[in-house]
Amino acid sequence: xxxxxxxxxxxxxxxxxxxxxxxxxxxxxxxxxxxxxxxxxxxxxxxxxxxxxxxxxxxxxxxxxxxxxxxxxxxxxxxxxxxxxxxxxxxxxxxxxxxxxxxxxxxxxxxxxxxxxxxxxxxxxx
Numbered sequence: 001x002x003x004x005x006x007x008x009x010x011x012x013x014x015x016x017x018x019x020x021x022x023x024x025x026x027x028x029x030x031x032x033x034x035x036x037x038x039x040x041x042x043x044x045x046x047x048x049x050x051x052x053x054x055x056x057x058x059x060x061x062x063x064x065x066x067x068x069x070x071x072x073x074x075x076x077x078x079x080x081x082x083x084x085x086x087x088x089x090x091x092x093x094x095x096x097x098x099x100x101x102x103x104x105x106x107x108x109x110x111x112x113x114x115x116x117x118x119x120x121x122x123x124x125x126x
Contacts, residue, residue: 013041018073025067033093034065035100035117038077046077052105055079059114064097078103083118092119 017039024034038046038061046052046061055061060082066074078100088096099115 013039014045017042021065021073021075022071024065025073031090031093032067033090033097034067035088035093035096036063036065037061037082038063042075042077046105050077050105052077053108056108056111056114058082059109060117062096062100062117064093064100066097076100078105079109079114080117081114083116088119 021034025031042063043052043061052061056079058081059079061077062080064076064078066076068074076097080096080100096117103109
């Protein structure tokens with residue numbers, strides 16, 4: 001998702017979100033993936049850079065984060081059915097990241113292709 005510069009209005013907020021992701025991984029040295037709701041600045045960024053459409057009814061924008069190397073992050077954005085605030089273990093987070101990575105956020109997804117952002121539905125556990 002991240003290659004071009006951020007929109008100027010989103011830059012400070014994006015840096016804050018990235019900092020939060022880095023702190024998340026610092027507290028969990030054995031975890032390399034994270035799934036969370038997309039921050040408003042990330043949605044703005046994805047709309048500006050990727051021409052992302054709005055999530056369909058019942059779904060929300062999520063961000064999958066992959067830690068690569070020391071201090072490096074790769075982020076992807078996509079849609080999933082919102083199951084509420086949940087914590088994802090490392091297996092479920094990896095699965096969700098890979099699932100988001102394959103989505104085309106420039107088109108409204110087929111409702112049958114949406115998955116539930118629930119670690120139990122992804123095969124993991126809380």
